[in-house]
Amino acid sequence: MKKILFYLHFIKIGGAELVAIEYIKGLIQQGYKVDLIIDFNMGKEVNTFEYAIPKEVNFKYVKSEKISKFIYNFRTLGKKNKFFNVFLYGFIMFFDFYYYHTKVKKNLKENNYDTTISFYQFLPAYITKHKNMKHIIWLHGSVEHFFGGIKNLFKKNYEKKLNKYDYIVTIANEMKEQLENFYPNLPKEKIKMIYNPFDFNTIIKKANNTQDLINDEKILLKGDYICTVTRIDEHQKDLTTLINAYDILFKENKIKEKLYIIGDGPDRLAMKNLVKVKKLQNNILFLGKKTNPFIWMKNAKFFVLSSKFEGLPTVLIETITVETLVISANCKTGPKEILKNGECGELFEVGNDEELAKKIEYILKNDEYRKNKVLKAKDRIKEFDKKKVIFELINIIENGE
Numbered sequence: 001m002k003k004i005l006f007y008l009h010f011i012k013i014g015g016a017e018l019v020a021i022e023y024i025k026g027l028i029q030q031g032y033k034v035d036l037i038i039d040f041n042m043g044k045e046v047n048t049f050e051y052a053i054p055k056e057v058n059f060k061y062v063k064s065e066k067i068s069k070f071i072y073n074f075r076t077l078g079k080k081n082k083f084f085n086v087f088l089y090g091f092i093m094f095f096d097f098y099y100y101h102t103k104v105k106k107n108l109k110e111n112n113y114d115t116t117i118s119f120y121q122f123l124p125a126y127i128t129k130h131k132n133m134k135h136i137i138w139l140h141g142s143v144e145h146f147f148g149g150i151k152n153l154f155k156k157n158y159e160k161k162l163n164k165y166d167y168i169v170t171i172a173n174e175m176k177e178q179l180e181n182f183y184p185n186l187p188k189e190k191i192k193m194i195y196n197p198f199d200f201n202t203i204i205k206k207a208n209n210t211q212d213l214i215n216d217e218k219i220l221l222k223g224d225y226i227c228t229v230t231r232i233d234e235h236q237k238d239l240t241t242l243i244n245a246y247d248i249l250f251k252e253n254k255i256k257e258k259l260y261i262i263g264d265g266p267d268r269l270a271m272k273n274l275v276k277v278k279k280l281q282n283n284i285l286f287l288g289k290k291t292n293p294f295i296w297m298k299n300a301k302f303f304v305l306s307s308k309f310e311g312l313p314t315v316l317i318e319t320i321t322v323e324t325l326v327i328s329a330n331c332k333t334g335p336k337e338i339l340k341n342g343e344c345g346e347l348f349e350v351g352n353d354e355e356l357a358k359k360i361e362y363i364l365k366n367d368e369y370r371k372n373k374v375l376k377a378k379d380r381i382k383e384f385d386k387k388k389v390i391f392e393l394i395n396i397i398e399n400g401e
Helices: 015-029 048-052 065-080 083-111 149-163 173-182 200-207 215-222 239-251 268-277 294-299 314-321 353-365 367-384 386-399
Strands: 003-008 033-038 058-061 115-118 134-138 167-170 191-193 225-229 258-262 284-288 302-305 325-329 346-348
Touching (some): 003 083, 015 048, 015 314, 033 083, 065 083, 167 173, 200 294, 200 314, 215 294, 239 353, 294 314, 314 325, 325 353, 325 367, 346 353, 353 367, 367 386
Parallel strands (some): 003 033, 003 115, 033 058, 134 167, 258 284, 325 346
């Protein structure tokens, strides 16, 4: 039985975490022994998906809860004041070095894994020092956005880091092309593309399960609404554009549906204040985190993603699975590829609230148009089927193909 080590950044609510769990389950079903180490321990309230880790998996946190929260607080400050990023980088380098030598290294020696999978692009590369095993790293975002501002100073170092891995996995063809163009000296045979895997049956089952809803949620679910499910982080997710688009339509009496924002994040208070300034508190509702967001996606008239950049946004595929129309920013990378240039949904220019408002208005007025788009999208998602994708990963593990 081959042994695989998955290395995750967090186990909180997020697309990458969900995808990692699907891979781990799939590998176990195919007879692999899988262990998991998680870089940051953010405490029980934040480690939301810890419950989803299969019981067969031995998992450990690398950093203590106290150190994890300390670093994360600096990370939040760094988004507001770039000066803090200098200290943040130093702290992360120090603690990564310390915890590798005190925890990770020992774990690797004791277990003698066949393959390690670093499932986040900025995890430390110390793990690749162990040459008796195969090392794979996953990229989850647009490469162009990895190196904005001060991070561009580390562009060359990052190329050296990637070269230490046997294989580099991107999750969209557009991302693979970006990486090849960004780092032309990286051996092309190292770079692979695998779509994220999805368990469609489980998503559909959860989307139809109302048992865990409280009465207030059931009332909200019966209303007319559009929704987004997101981490509330303006650096990437750009809820400002969605809120502004809704405001445009509301002022012109062109929308009666409410907007439900599902999720949490560092900019939740700022976004709530923006809604308050626009006097839309009764129309735009912040529902917080939901362990089962699928039921909200399913019952929405349509779903909006307003991000500035992505990797392969899992939330779009999940929304298509429950047969709800998607309107997405045409950001790099993923939305255009998932929606086949708008054939299976709607695309709008990043940050263009007026264009988004027009798209929303048109969809609300044209129900047949919406239904036709949903039908086209159903065929599109077959490429993301869990069984198909798991075997693509196994092919890399076993054959390097």
